[in-house]
Amino acid sequence: MTRRRALQLARVLFVLLTLTLAWWGFRGRWDEIGDAASGTGPLRLAGAVLCAVAGLALTGVLWRLLLRWLGSEVGPRDAAAVFFVGQLGKYVPGSVWSVAVQAQLGRRHDVPARSSVAASSLFLLVHTATGLLVGGALAVLGAVDLPAEVSPLWGWAALLVGAASLSPPLLRLLADRLAGHGVRAALGPAEVARSVALMALVWLAYGASLLLLVTGRAAAPSLLAAAAAFALAHAVGVLVVFAPAGVGAREAVLVALLAPVLGVPGAVAVALLSRVAHAVADFLLALLASTAAGLAAPSRHAGEPAGVRGR
Helix, strand or coil, rough: CCCHHHHHCCCCCCCCHHHHHHHHHCCHHHHHHHHHHHHCCCCHHHHHHHHHHHHHHHHHHHEEEEEEHHHCCCHHHHHHHHHHHHHHHCCCCCCHHHHHHHHHHHHHHHCCCHHHHHHHHHHHHHHHHHHHHHHHHHCCCCCCCCCCCCCHHHHHHHHHHHHCCCHHHHHHHHHHHHHHHCCCCCHHHHHHHHHHHHHHHHHHHHHHHHHCCCCCCCCCCCCCHEEEEEEEEHHHHHHCCCHHHHCCHHHHHHHHHHHHHHHHHHHHHHHHHHHHHHHHHHHHHHHHHHHHHHHHHHHHCCCHHHHHCCC
């Protein structure tokens, strides 16, 4: 078996493993999910998945930009395949699988492993920090109501921690340490502002996905409230590292933030369906990106000498 075929087989096995673990994560909840889905309808479910796809696609753009700012340029199609297939690692227990898989896949495109690790680690930090920043800011501004038992100071804490974590000197220091000698990350205020702007669009897309899952019988929160709730819930899910893809933690925060508007049963239904919509979007994007990269591979190899193709 050639090295290329071995890597393809490993990729297929990895996707099957993550699909199995994602399915397993819903064990015991399928009846609830079925009831919630039947009340929502196929069109709204499809719309929620598409909004989640749009948000996820923008996160892929951010990862590629971070890789570029670390000195490694990868084409959009190849970067998407590396990023979205690697992202499935979040369904595997543990917090390093996505980073490890993206580093391995990136080597096929001449990306140094340390640069890939640095980009993926910075992506996780920016992703989480902007969730705290956006969610905390909207909570402070009153766009979303924190539960009665939660002090308003937590909104300020989320805002300040998120903003501090996005300090350009801090991001540059982490990038340079992770990427190793000879790499100087181009992460100034302009790059950080671009990252925050991209992620703001991501949180709005995720908020829209959430709103589409609210049935017509319930009073829907505003788009900003939905975006804030999802941003805070997602950040908490990432910080709870022992929960694969934040399962359980993210839903608990979503229910707490949405229950005052939707009621507990409605909030639980939306939280469960949101998890399903994002899982479908994850695997759909991984499939599309991997297929697109695979279709492009023969045309790239066609122009190579025969002795080069098998390397």
